[in-house]
Each structure stands twice: as structure tokens, then as C-alpha cells.
Amino acid sequence: MFGRKKKEEEEEEPVAQDTNIEAAPAIDQKPFWQAIWPVLACGAGLFSDGYINNVIGSVSTVLLYEYGDTYSNSNAKTYVSDIAFAGTVVGQLVFGYLADRWSRTNSLLLSTIILIIFTALAAGSYWHGEPVGMFNILAAWRFFVGIGIGGEYPAGSVACAESSGELKSGTRNMWFILFTNSMIDWGFVIGAFVPYVVAAAAKNMYYSTIWRTSLGIGVVFPLILFVLRLKLKEPEEFSRNSMKYAKTPYGLVLRYYGFRLFIVSLVWFLYDFSVYSFGLYSSTILANIYGDEQAPLTTVFGWNTVINIFYLPGTMLGAPLSDKIGPRYALALGVTLQSITGFIMAGCYAKLSQPSVVGAFAVVYGIFLSFGELGPGNNIGLLASKTCATGVRGQYYGIAAAIGKIGAFVGTWVFPYIMAAGGDGIASVQYPFYVSSCLCILSAALVLFCLPHIGQDTITKEDIQFREFLESNGWDIRQLGLRKGEVLSNIENGVPAVVEERSTPVKTLN
Template structure:
């Protein structure tokens, strides 16, 4: 352990020196925050900003169990309705809308106020979804449930550009060497935890109802999703705008989008493409999940059995996310992503190549183990680090929009995957093994592409990258004639009274 500790310390020091050299070469003055072992490991803004993504995991996963219950309760009326597919998919459309809208709102108005609005949307429409009703019409109720799910998606979308970005900026106030770990813990890890709880709650509710009272089961399972946003809303009332946003936001100025596009456009394309690929390919992995469950329990098994095993499968996400979170501090997010997708691609090729043997009922244990490793590696690599890279490879003034666009393109990838993979499976024809193998050959190949994109086209991200990136962008704006004294001001603020970094009025600044 001492060897790894020395290696980690040396790596962080080298990384900091490289970043400082870049800043000095560009003749940029950077006032770095004091770094001390006495700095906290966690703060309220980090928790309050990032933890809202728990709702993303819970609400997206619980709907699968809700669909299972609705199929048992309403039979063909549910199975043959258009709402069956819409209820699950429409939340993606709402999330994309929310990511784009709140990305602009978070940059042009406020991180914290944007978060409060998204939390209210989450709470209200999750409650409405749980109470879905339409004048006694079952089909009408299905349609109303789909409509409320769209608005729930908008609330979830707001958590990405406002919450994750605010969390990333707030990690500058915690101890160096733990900033990536804490960010990942309260973003991707908590999404994964939401998935686990989203599978576990229907199990508990089904057990409490003795596998009966189906209407109560799905409404309670959805309704419990209101609890976390309510608690989070109270926490967020005490959160103030972080220092980076106050110093470097463009909320009081007209954003120079042409300069931003020239400076960050290529990087945004790469980050968005990696996120698109990650979300696109994860939808093929459901093939293995359904195979495991089909082999574990026979048709007609009680809901407690189905939901119990679903919880176990979702637990596979957690080890990779938690172990990868600290590895991101040691290796850096870029190399952690490359390592994760490369190993995942290798396991994917093995699983696809040996699918005929692994999918046999007597191989369920081995299948589940390999599948668990496969899921964990996905979280270790892109699951943990693509959001971190999106949050920390852009300047504060446009970070919400940059992150929102990248996240929205990722969600579009997930949506596209639901339509494309059936065609990839169909290419296998009547060969059942080939139909299952082809999607994984495609997915593993795309994982290798992600690794290459990250290796050649993404920058390293260190502990203090946000401060250095703001300095680098500020220098670029000045070189192109943009007045950087506008940064960090409200629209109604006077440029004749700008506070310096110590909070003292500086009357020299003017247009």
C-alpha cells in the first residue's frame, strides 16, 4: 500500500506541475485555492447538488417493475396498448428537453435556483404519476401515466447540467486527492444506488402485499420516488452559489457563442460522442439480463422472486462504480475511462464468442458472474468518468450548456439504441446464438472506439482542472477582444464596482 501511496502522491504532484507549466506558458495568472489536509472530505453543496441523480436511477429503474405489475393486473389491455412502450421511453425525451433547457438556465441565471425548480418538477410529477387516473378509463390512465412521465423526465434532465455541474464546481472546496472520488460518489454511484433501490422497493412492497393488491403495489412503488426529492429540496434551500460560478459565470453578459464554439466545439463533439456510444451500447446488455432471469425462475413465479433477482443483478453496478471512483483520483478520469472500456470490450467479446455455452441453464452461475464483471467494468470506466470529463473540461461560464448538450446527446444515444439493436439482432436470422452475439460484437467494437477517442482527443483532468480551465478560457477571451471584466456579474450589476478575489470593492474596473 505504501508503494501505491507514493505513486499516487508523485502522480498528483507531476500532474499539478504540468498544469502549472501550461498556465505559465500561456502567461495566465491563476489564484489557486489553498489546499490543506484540513480541508473537508465532503460539504453540503457537494451532497445537495449531486445527490439528486438518485432520482434518475430510481425513477428509470422502478418503471420496469411497474410495467411487470401492470401486465399482471391488466393483461392484454396493457400489453397491447401503445402506452406500454411509451411509458418507458418518453422519460428519455423529457430528460433531453430538461438537460438542454436547464443547461441554459444554470449558466444564464443560477445553479441553485435551477436545482430548486428541477426538484419541484420531480416531486410534483412523480406524485401525479403515482396517482394516475382518467375518469375510470384504463387506457386513459395509461396515457396520463405516460404524460406525467414526460414531465418527470424534464425534472431528471435538470439534475444533470445544474446538479452535476454545481457538484463539480463545489469539489474545489474539498481536500485535494479526493475530488474525483467525491464527485463520482454523488453522481454516478448514487445513480447506480438509485437503480438498486428502484429494484428493491418493488420487492419490499410486493412482500408487504403478499403478491396481491397489484394497483397498490405499482402506485406505492412510484410514489416512494417522491420522498427523496422532498428531502433534497429542503437541503438545497441552504445551498449558495459556489465561488467558481460567482467569479466566472456569464450570467451578466452576452455569451460570445462563436468564440465558445471555436474553443470548445471539437472537445464537446468528442465528449458527446463517447457519451452517445456509452448509452447506445448499454441497451444491448439487457439481452444477458433477461437470459439470466429466464434461466433462474420459471414462468409464473411470484413477484417477490422476480424483483428479488432483479435487485441482485442491479447490485453488480456498485462495485465497479465505487472502486473506479478512487481509481479516477489515482489514474485520472481519462485513463480510467480508457482502461474500463478496453477491459469491458474484452469481456464482451468473450461473452459473445462463448454465448452458446454461457446461456445454458446449468451455466447460470458462471453467466451471472461474468455478466456482473461486465457491468462493473462499464461503471468503472465510462459510467463514472464521462460525466466527470463533461463537467471539468469546460469553463464555468458555459459549463451548464456544455454539459447539458453532452448529456442530452448521450440520452439520444440510449433512445436510438432501442431502435437500432433489434435490427442488429435480426441480422442473425434464424440463428438464435448469432442474434444474441451480433449486438455484443458491435458494442465491444464501439467500446474500443471510445477508448481511442479518449486517448487521442481528450485532455487529462487533474484535481484543480476547473480553476486552470477558467484561467485558460479567460486568456483566450482576452486575446480575442472580449471584455472579461463582465465575468461573474449579475445583469444589473455595475462594472464600476467589481469585487476582487478577497471580497473588497475594486473601483478600477470599467467598460
């Protein structure tokens, strides 16, 4: 099933010539480094998402060591970990709209600025020397950090997908994955490793220094990326097919993409429900394995780093697989293998949970995470980026990603109840793996039976098909790709006539 090619994969559709756009640049003609540069600059910002979302699990562990019951009994214990998800949802929706209606590149720069400012503020959280007040301030800054992270998803990933169309056919999915999801996973690994290094340098003492430094280092990468992004230009695909200066026909968009958006969003919800919840609790799970006595932070963080390293084989090896067998089949394969591993892990947890075999626990748990990255981790963002036309791609992606983050937010609240349902024994940890494994099977079915094939030229073909749909429903497709200063009344024979920029809004035909 996974290796079979469909007829539509083998036959290339001719690309229609559009009379309202400039001639598209020849594909595969740019030098490799010139073509790969915008893909890297647009997508790599998701490293910050991985780092900041993972490092907070270690920060929460340090705060528990430092403040004990004061922290564990406060509402902030939950808010500090999951409030960024709420901010991320806001950022994904807002920046999804801005990416379509304003600018891909300017949206990226704005989200990067927000990320830099509020990550720095979070690291310096303080409230008159009062711990609870400081926890609340940290949670507040984390919300705004989430908005910055959220902006990276629709603006960065969508621009990355559009820019990947200028790369060599047969490698486009791989490069998209390497500079989006792989960046998140590297962020997860570094987000686990940095607290380990800082804790070692602080000799497992000076808790405040450990967590503040670990958070503050999260400012460095977006600062570097901001400088690099100043040279970015709008993707060619966006310039040719945007609705930036046209009234978006949302009714037609929902008719054409509504069901597809629902399926992509649901799969993303199910994946994030599990992966972010397990990621946040990995430090806690490992700490519990060592018993009632507090293990040294370096020991807990060291094993946490080992676990997070297992994200990397899944995403790195799975990236070329998405070009070879297609994103749908790669996603279904990954969640199927993850489901099998989850059931095995739940069944064997009584033995794996012993301190003497903590290495085996880390390996099996890491394999579970790795298969998740090979499947939905790599491919859900790819599906969201390439199953929609350029004119509404930012909003489409933003909605799907936001629903995914809601899944992560829900997971961090629901998982403790799932664990509590198992009582105080081994079942409390088995139950989450049973739930996650069942959701994996559901995800595989949704992707295989409800989503279309994604090929190398899907973005171009999707734009053509959407144009045909709009035209068949009476929408003037000459509005696609309009530039500032162009009006439809000046277009003759389908060729745009550029007029001088106006200070007042330009009316277009709807």
C-alpha cells in the same frame, strides 16, 4: 500506459490573480464536513435518476403480468419505458442554460420540485378505469418526470464539480464520482430492490399496488433533498467566473470548445446507448431465461437486484482510481475490460442462458455492467464537468448529457431490432453484446486520442486559459464574474465598483 504521468500532471501552473474578482478562499482550509456538504447536496439528486429510470423496467414487467396482451400490444409498452428520456433531454438543455444564466442553486430547487410533483402523479395514473388510457397518462407524466431528472444533470453535477475544488487535492475526482455516478448506481440498485420487497409483501399478487407503490417511493428522496438544498449557496467558482450578467460570446465558445464537446458527447452517446438499453431489458432477459411460464415476480426482481448490485463495485472501486491514474485512462481501462467481457458473454451465451446456471449469467452480466461503471459511468460526467470554463459549463454539460440521453433513447428503440436480427435463437441476445463491445473499443480510442488531461486543478486552469483566449480575441474579460448592480463603466483599474441595484437592465460592453 495507464500509470504513466504526463509532464503537465507533474508541473503545477501558477494561478493568475484576477482583478475583477474577490480573493479566492484558500483551498483545503475549510473543515472537511463544511467542504463536502455542498458536493453531497448538489450531486446526490442523481440518485433519483437511477431509481426512476430503473424502477420503470420492473413496473413494465408488472404491467405485462397484470394486463397481458393488452399491454404488450399497446404502443405505451415502449413509451412508458423510454418517454422519460425525451423529457430528460429537454430538461438537460433548458436547465443547462438556466444554470449558467440564472443560478446553479435555484435551478436545482426548481428541478427537484418538478421531480416530486410528477413522480407522485405518475404513481397515481388513472383514466376512467381504462387500461390503455391509463398507460398513456402514465407515459405523459413520465415525460415531465424526465424534465425534472434532466435538470439535475447540468445544475447538480456542474455545481458539484465546482464545489469539489474546495476539497483536498488528490481526492476531488473521487468525491465528485461518489456523489454523482455512484448515486445513480445506488438508485439503480434500490430501484430494483424496492419492487422485490413490495412484490414479496403483496405475495406476488395485487399488481396495481406493486407498481404504484414502487413508483411512489421515488418521491421520498427528492423531498428530503429539497429540504437540504434550501441551505445551498452558489459555488465560489461560479461567483468568480460566471457570465450571468454578460453577453455570452457563443462564436468564440464554439471555436474553443466545439471539437471537445463533440468528442465528450459522442462517448456519452455510445455509453448510454448500451447501458440504459441493457438496464431496461435486464428484467425481460431474466424472465426469458425461465422459459414460457411466468416466474414469480419476486424471483425475477430478486435476480434483477443481484445484477444491479454489480454496478456498485465498479463505481465505488473506480472512484479513487480516477484520482490515481486520471479520468481519461480510467475510462479507457473500463471500456476495454467491458469489451472483453462482452465478447466472452456473447460467445458463451448458449451455456449461460440455461435456467440451471442463472447465477452464472447474473455474475457475468454484472461484471459487464461493473466495468462500464468503472470506465465511462464514473468518468464521462467528470470529463464533461471539467473540460470547459465556468461561464458556459452548464450549457456545455447539458448538451453532452442530452446527447448521451438521446443515445439511451435510441438504444431502447434500436436494441429490439438488433435482437430481431438474430432471429428467435441465441443470436438474438448475442448480437447486442457484440455491438456494445465494439462500441466500447471506439470509446476508448476517442478518449485517449481526442480529449485533454484532467487534473486536480483543471477547473481553475481551464478558466485561466479560456480568459486568455477571450482576451486575445478582443472580448472584455472584466465581464466575467460581474455581480448584480455592477457595470463596466464604473470599474476603475480593474476593480469593480458596486452600484445600487437597478430595476432596468444594465448595459455592459461586449
